[in-house]
Amino acid sequence: MRKIGISEIEDIALGAALLGAGGGGDPYIGKLVAISAVRECGPVTLLDPEEVPDDALVVPIAMMGAPTVLGEKAIGGNEYQTLYDMVSQFYGKKIYAFMPIEAGGVNSMLPIAAAARMGLPLVDADGMGRAFPELQMVTFTIGGLSATPMALTDEKGNCVIFDTITNKWTEELARAVTMSCGGSVSVCLYVMEGKILKQYAIKNIITRSEMLGRAIHNLRKNSANTPEETFFQATEGFKLFKGKIEDVLRETRGAFNFGKVVLEGIGEYKGREAYVEFQNENLVACVDGEIVGTVPDLICLVDTETFTPITTDALKYGKRVFVVGLKCFEMWRTTKGLELVGPRYFGCDTDYIPIEKRVKGGRV
Amino acid sequence: MYKLGIDVGGTNTDAVLIDENLKVVAEVKHPTSGDIYDGIMGAVKNILELSGIDRGEIGKAMLGTTQCTNAIVERKNLAPIAVLRIGAPAAVGIPPMTDWAEDLKKIVVAEKMIGGGFEHDGKELAPLDEETAQAFFQEVKGKVESVAISCVFSTVRNEHELRAAELCREIMGKDIHISVSGEIGSMGLVERENATILNSALCKVAQRFTEGFARSLAGLGVTNAAIYLSQNDGTLMTMEQALRYPILTIACGPTNSIRGASHLSRLENALVIDVGGTTTDLGVMRNGFPRESSVAATIGGVRTNFRMPDVLTIGLGGGSIVRQREDGTVTVGPDSVGYRITEKALIFGGDTVTATDIAVRLGMYELGDKSKVAGIDEGFALKAMEVISRLVEDALDAMKVSNSDVDVILVGGGSIILPEKLAGAMSVTKPEHFGTANAIGSAISKVSGTYEKLVDYEKIPREEALAQAKREAVEIAVEAGAVRETVEIIDVEDVPLAYYPGKTNRVKIKAAGDLGS
Numbered sequence: 001m002r003k004i005g006i007s008e009i010e011d012i013a014l015g016a017a018l019l020g021a022g023g024g025g026d027p028y029i030g031k032l033v034a035i036s037a038v039r040e041c042g043p044v045t046l047l048d049p050e051e052v053p054d055d056a057l058v059v060p061i062a063m064m065g066a067p068t069v070l071g072e073k074a075i076g077g078n079e080y081q082t083l084y085d086m087v088s089q090f091y092g093k094k095i096y097a098f099m100p101i102e103a104g105g106v107n108s109m110l111p112i113a114a115a116a117r118m119g120l121p122l123v124d125a126d127g128m129g130r131a132f133p134e135l136q137m138v139t140f141t142i143g144g145l146s147a148t149p150m151a152l153t154d155e156k157g158n159c160v161i162f163d164t165i166t167n168k169w170t171e172e173l174a175r176a177v178t179m180s181c182g183g184s185v186s187v188c189l190y191v192m193e194g195k196i197l198k199q200y201a202i203k204n205i206i207t208r209s210e211m212l213g214r215a216i217h218n219l220r221k222n223s224a225n226t227p228e229e230t231f232f233q234a235t236e237g238f239k240l241f242k243g244k245i246e247d248v249l250r251e252t253r254g255a256f257n258f259g260k261v262v263l264e265g266i267g268e269y270k271g272r273e274a275y276v277e278f279q280n281e282n283l284v285a286c287v288d289g290e291i292v293g294t295v296p297d298l299i300c301l302v303d304t305e306t307f308t309p310i311t312t313d314a315l316k317y318g319k320r321v322f323v324v325g326l327k328c329f330e331m332w333r334t335t336k337g338l339e340l341v342g343p344r345y346f347g348c349d350t351d352y353i354p355i356e357k358r359v360k361g362g363r364v
Numbered sequence: 365m366y367k368l369g370i371d372v373g374g375t376n377t378d379a380v381l382i383d384e385n386l387k388v389v390a391e392v393k394h395p396t397s398g399d400i401y402d403g404i405m406g407a408v409k410n411i412l413e414l415s416g417i418d419r420g421e422i423g424k425a426m427l428g429t430t431q432c433t434n435a436i437v438e439r440k441n442l443a444p445i446a447v448l449r450i451g452a453p454a455a456v457g458i459p460p461m462t463d464w465a466e467d468l469k470k471i472v473v474a475e476k477m478i479g480g481g482f483e484h485d486g487k488e489l490a491p492l493d494e495e496t497a498q499a500f501f502q503e504v505k506g507k508v509e510s511v512a513i514s515c516v517f518s519t520v521r522n523e524h525e526l527r528a529a530e531l532c533r534e535i536m537g538k539d540i541h542i543s544v545s546g547e548i549g550s551m552g553l554v555e556r557e558n559a560t561i562l563n564s565a566l567c568k569v570a571q572r573f574t575e576g577f578a579r580s581l582a583g584l585g586v587t588n589a590a591i592y593l594s595q596n597d598g599t600l601m602t603m604e605q606a607l608r609y610p611i612l613t614i615a616c617g618p619t620n621s622i623r624g625a626s627h628l629s630r631l632e633n634a635l636v637i638d639v640g641g642t643t644t645d646l647g648v649m650r651n652g653f654p655r656e657s658s659v660a661a662t663i664g665g666v667r668t669n670f671r672m673p674d675v676l677t678i679g680l681g682g683g684s685i686v687r688q689r690e691d692g693t694v695t696v697g698p699d700s701v702g703y704r705i706t707e708k709a710l711i712f713g714g715d716t717v718t719a720t721d722i723a724v725r726l727g728m729y730e731l732g733d734k735s736k737v738a739g740i741d742e743g744f745a746l747k748a749m750e751v752i753s754r755l756v757e758d759a760l761d762a763m764k765v766s767n768s769d770v771d772v773i774l775v776g777g778g779s780i781i782l783p784e785k786l787a788g789a790m791s792v793t794k795p796e797h798f799g800t801a802n803a804i805g806s807a808i809s810k811v812s813g814t815y816e817k818l819v820d821y822e823k824i825p826r827e828e829a830l831a832q833a834k835r836e837a838v839e840i841a842v843e844a845g846a847v848r849e850t851v852e853i854i855d856v857e858d859v860p861l862a863y864y865p866g867k868t869n870r871v872k873i874k875a876a877g878d879l880g881s
Contacts (some may be wrong), residue, residue, distance in 0.1 A: 028667075029458070029554065031463075032458045032462045032463060032554060033458055035463065036457055036458050036459060037457065038463050040461075066484075066708060068484075069484055070553075071551065071552045071553065071554075072450070072454075072455070072484070072516055072517050072518055072551065072552065072553045072556070073454040073455055073489075073517075073553075074454065074455040074457050074458045074553065075455070075456075075457035075458070076453040076454055076455070076457055077456045077457040078453065078456075078457050105484055113457065142403040154453075155453045155454045155456075156453055156489070156490070157453070182483040182484065182489065183483070183485075230579045244761070245765075246767060247767075317764060317765055317766060317767075318761055318763065318764055319762070320762075340444075358847050363546070
């Protein structure tokens with residue numbers, strides 16, 4: 001158990017941008033929501049999952065909808081009280097703690113605001129360990145947990161509880177309601193007991209996020225090593241490529257942004273070429289025709305000077321980037337995990353090989 | 365009649381006089397001193413003497429200034445203001461100025477979030493809480509010099525903002541300075557509101573520089589000139605507009621040099637490299653205007669989203685200091701002798717090797733005392749030139765939109781340090797009067813008119829509605845002083861508002877034309 005305040009939020013937001021693996025939405029607005037809540041209501045208690053009793057009710061918090069709408073309407077502030085009332089009434093039980101469902105991107109921040117405003121602890125865990133594009137892509141699905149009953153509210157106070165037959169229906173119905181409510185809503189989903197949490201959650205992911213963010217913030221304070229050395233040491237990341245963006249190909253299909261970014265090697269990679277394919281998040285990295293990393297491992301693009309993570313919508317010709325590979329959570333590497341989020345699910349014709357094996361000779 | 369263009373830079377204040385055919389009659393550079401008016405007075409005085417023209421023959425005077433940026437960065441002369449945000453229950457979770465530095469936040473005397481605002485499709489989110497707005501204006505009356513008003517989705521519908529501004533004037537008097545966010549920023553409430561608050565805080569600064577400029581000119585006998593201020597999209601504002609929207613003058617410098625470069629080179633699409641004494645700005649010219657930035661612009665640590673030219677600045681200029689490291693590698697900048705180049709550089713008898721000395725040593729330009737740089741080792745000079753080329757070529761590449769080569773125009777007093785061939789450039793042009801391109805850009809700026817209306821495309825077909833709106837925009841530009849034959853439509857925007865009956869769209873057209881002489 002420890003407290004997280006404003007300086008921790010700054011670090012977590014930056015770490016969450018890296019864990020977004022190109023997607024998850026820019027955590028900036030989320031960060032302001034979290035900072036405002038903590039400034040008004042005080043720091044948040046962060047619990048280790050092991051500190052949560054087996055029968056305690058743990059509730060993940062997230063936003064659904066268009067990031068551009070979130071950028072105008074943000075969060076009202078009363079949504080968390082509304083969600084608390086709906087969920088505790090539905091289950092006939094008090095909520096013990098909140099948690100994020102997606103540690104990458106903007107959804108890393110909103111549970112902090114919820115915990116601060118409701119005076120509840122936040123559990124240091126999530127269901128992805130990164131960002132993913134679809135609702136069912138959480139470790140709890142492996143544990144047989146359903147996304148519903150799911151509670152939804154908008155800033156005006158409209159509220160709905162969904163009880164659906166499949167997660168696909170949940171997506172469809174929730175999307176329709178989200179549009180009617182003005183395009184951006186707050187939700188509670190995958191409500192669970194402490195026992196399930198301890199079995200299936202990705203533990204200590206908020207602490208990892210904070211550590212990553214702090215490392216990037218402080219890269220230039222370490223004088224013994226170059227910022228590049230410090231970055232790869234601190235993140236335990238694999239350097240997959242260093243290059244200049246040559247081309248960005250984009251296509252919108254359904255609710256997703258598909259695309260490919262083509263890179264031309266610079267520095268020690270001069271004369272070589274690479275590309276990264278994405279569907280909201282980065283999916284596959286390929287250097288000189290050879291795959292060097294795939295989902296569910298994290299493929300992140302960071303600026304070569306500032307090491308700030310770059311989201312797929314900010315990709316632009318001429319930007320200099322490192323392609324960085326980070327190991328995913330172990331459970332994603334099981335057969336069931338790969339069925340949900342393996343490369344073949346995303347239409348990539350390749351088997352999953354862990355990033356540390358793809359990169360010959362281990363860390364570069 | 366003549367036009368007088370002035371650009372106040374960090375190192376020099378430049379002034380140019382152009383005639384009715386837009387030909388440069390005279391150009392001067394004068395050091396920018398602590399008080400910018402001394403610099404302006406000095407430059408204007410010099411150019412009047414140099415050209416010998418009749419002062420009464422100057423019909424227009426345009427000023428490009430960085431006063432607003434400086435005021436925000438240095439936190440100087442900012443006015444006490446009030447902030448009203450309309451949009452509750454939305455966005456209450458992020459009060460205004462959440463991530464502002466404490467010292468800058470102090471400019472806000474009072475802030476309030478009230479009910480109102482719209483959804484993305486134009487539906488009303490909540491009714492405007494007029495009672496609370498009125499109470500707020502009563503409370504701050506007499507305590508503030510300006511009021512900033514923002515509203516959720518005011519970029520889609522601005523009725524609530526405008527109604528609040530009306531209430532504000534009723535209570536605080538018709539002369540109160542008001543900034544409404546829909547007229548300043550684009551999508552993204554926090555960034556738009558930030559820009560609006562800064563605009564309000566700049567009202568005093570704007571008053572000082574507009575009045576100061578007018579007074580300087582009058583003091584020198586230039587009494588027939590209509591006065592304009594450069595804004596950052598390459599068009600001009602009248603004094604009245606500059607007083608209302610001072611923030612739009614921010615970053616007008618790079619815009620002016622791009623416009624000036626376009627005029628001098630007669631190119632419409634190119635990459636402009638403006639080399640000053642300490643830094644170099646690179647910008648993309650599209651159809652004669654600067655390409656706008658797509659990312660949030662940070663001013664004095666505040667994130668904003670109002671339109672800004674997309675400019676990349678690197679630490680290289682005519683005064684950049686050149687050094688050799690122990691391992692033999694050569695560095696150029698980012699530190700510079702700045703405006704002290706005339707005493708510090710070797711060619712002017714100083715003791716510091718600058719980028720300008722290297723250019724003179726390599727015979728690229730004749731300046732100062734050539735013999736003073738003869739002692740520089742040629743190998744060292746070539747290495748330094750290689751570093752300069754690489755810095756510029758990397759930046760050039762980062763600004764391009766694709767890997768095909770582009771036309772490059774070099775302007776600015778420091779551009780003598782750049783070679784005539786650059787990797788990634790199809791051609792490199794250094795036009796006549798390149799040293800004062802930004803003042804020329806200011807002098808040849810266009811005037812614009814914006815027309816905005818809600819139109820139902822089921823009642824009036826889109827083609828017809830747009831044509832009608834374009835005609836209106838042209839009329840507004842002509843009214844503002846544009847020569848009718850030169851007016852062009854520079855921006856067309858129609859946003860569908862799904863909530864309205866039929867096919868209602870918000871149509872916004874901007875037209876710009878040359879200022880008559």
